[in-house]
Amino acid sequence: MSDMIKIDSAGKVNFNNNVDYCVGTGRLGLALTEEYLKELKYVQDMIGFSFIRGHGLFSDDVSIYHEYEEDGETKVEYNYTYIDRIFDSYLKLGIRPYLELGFMPEQLASGIQTIFYWKGNTTPPKDYKKWTDMVIALLQHLMDRYGDEVATWPIEVWNEPNLAGFWYEADMDEYFKLFKETFYAIKKFDSRFMVGGPAICGVKDAEWIEGFLKLCKKEGIRPDRITRHHYTVDFPERIGHYDYSTLEDSEMRFDNLKSTRDIVDSFEEYRGLPIHLTEFSTSYTPKGVIHDTNINAAYLARQLSRLGDVNEAYSYWTFGDVFEEQGVPDSLFHGGFGMVAAGNIPKPTFWTFYFYKQLKLFGSDCVYRDDNSVIVKNDKGFSGILWNIDEEDIERQYSFDLDPSSEYTLIKKIVDESTCNPLKLWHDMGEPAYPMGDEIEMIKSGANPLVSSAVVAGKIGAEVSFEVKKHGVVYFTLTKRNYTPDRGYDYDKVISFH
Structure with a gap:
């Protein structure tokens, strides 16, 4: 007893329950498949997230950017066939894109480094003007198609540039150039867009947050929000296809989040700037067997009770198990990131999120x-x-x-x-x-x-x-x-x- x-x-107890603000997905191109949309519909019918964030907006499988030769001159054209189909599906299900700008189209890339089974290019653009032209052309197209509401869709520049696999040599100065050029171009096009970064994860997080803000201060840039990721396991042991990890102490992880808040607030210019956790989960691998378990649900229940203390928003990675970073899943329960398995089987973690949404609907006091x-x-x-x-x-x-x-x-x-x-x-x-x-x-x-x-x-x-x-x-x-x-x-x- x-x-x-x-x-x-x-x-009266302070409690920011923003559980339904955003949820993650695998690369956007997966939204062209039937099983993906079935899982997303189930999640939306049961929970109802406002935004969805995924990789690969500019990757070649979505096929937006194209260069061609004409009269001895290299020209550029854009193809929005697939992205329209993807975003139409999202809006039909009552969810809007959280626009992560990445990865690099092969024809625009400065190098050949790629990541994942689906080979997303993670090198800087060979021409920053062509990069920003592509970004602005897409935003204009989206506004023409969906109206002014597009200006409310959050924007994040790249994904985890502090990891060398996601950004060539984890070059902070080069990332800041990407952020700066993108930020200026978007704000010139329409200042209503909210642009954030640096979207870091784990490695040297304090160094990157502080360095990013120092560079912003030097250039007179005020990002609309700071973005970072949050995972809570030790380095995994790989056995066969699967990753086995130990959960880290909750308090230690909450302290790490508070340290980012403290760094941001140490800059007078950026004090109080919103922080978005644009990815969070327990294990950071798509074969992390803990994802399918009841312990995952219980651990995340504590996380969700406190993530809103120092973060305006937080996005679980991911809603469903249609996911291919390390290849096509080998089995039904394979440690996938999703809160829903194939066939719309809700994992225990799904109910944690469902319960927090019901709590939000019940009352805010x-x-x-x-x-x-x-x-x-x-x-x-x-x-x-x-x-x-x-x-x-x-x-x-x-x-x-x-x-x-x-x-x-x-x-x-x-x-x-x-x-x-x-x-x-x-x-x-x-x-x-x-x-x-x-x-x-x-x-x-x-x-x-x-x-x-x-x-x-x-x-x-x-x-x-x-x-x-x-x-x-x-x-x-x-x-x-x-x-x-x-x-x-x-x-x-x-x-x-x-």
Whole structure:
């Protein structure tokens, strides 16, 4: 038994729940496939993100940039056939692009370095004017097609330039040139666009954030936001196709995020500048087996309770398992980044995000938050999320001040290793790499939360307890009950028949 936690109905706790702002995807070209759109529709129907961010906007599979020879002169033309199809699909599903500008079209690239199975070119442009012309031409095309709303679509210049694989030699000065030229060109075209960078991840993060801001200060540039990434595992061990990692301490990772906030605020010119985590997850590999587990869901529940403390926005990487950075997935559960597996099978992590979205819809007044729970209220009652990352099964007890003249309905939705564990079901079925339709439906049937209910008498100091099993996440609502039985219907008598 745990100590009783009293929930102060008049309490005010800072809690920025921006869970539905943005979600990540693999390269944009994957949006041309049927399975990708099925997974995205499911996620949008159930959660509903505002923006989606992915790589490869200018990569050759999307086929925007083309050079050709005419009368001895090199000329440029643009082809928007695929990007229109992709963005049309996004808007139809109620989600807008978060425009990550990259990678480099082969014909515009200064070198041959590429990354990933799909060979995204990661070298600077051979001609910066042609680069900025391409960016502005695309923005103009998008505004012609979709209207002024395009000016509200966030823009990020490149992806992880502090890693040599993503930006040739991780050259900070060359990246800043790319940022500066792109920033100036976009602002000259339409100053309403919000442009951010440097989109760094992990390696030398403090050095890059500070160096980027010093260069901006020197040039008199004010980026609209600072962007970075956030992953929370040690370097993985590769066995066969799969990566095995150890989770890092949550507090250490939160401190790392706070250090970026502190660096930004140390510059008077940039104090308070918004920070966007344009990617975050546990493992940073697309074969990180932790992604498919209940521990991932519980760990991320704590992350989501605090990511908004120093960051305006944060984007989970990714919504679905259609993803090819290290090749086509070898099996159904392969450690993919997605919160949804093929066949629209929600992983436990999906429900963590779904619960936080439900929490946001319920109410914005947070009355309690600690390392294992967050609770909000509205005029009908309370709602909350509880999680258990690494303890044995625990019981959490709360006391609520409830209207003594009312009854309350307590609904619990439970996700743990015994109630909602599609990975275990798939394993017990023999780990079919390519399950058939009936197998998919069987696995999906084990991928939903367990729902329980009870009636709670209203009183000051009403006590409610929750069992949260190891690696579990529990969502609850405690709301006024509107009891309207039909004439002659007696529930107690109904269930007493024998």
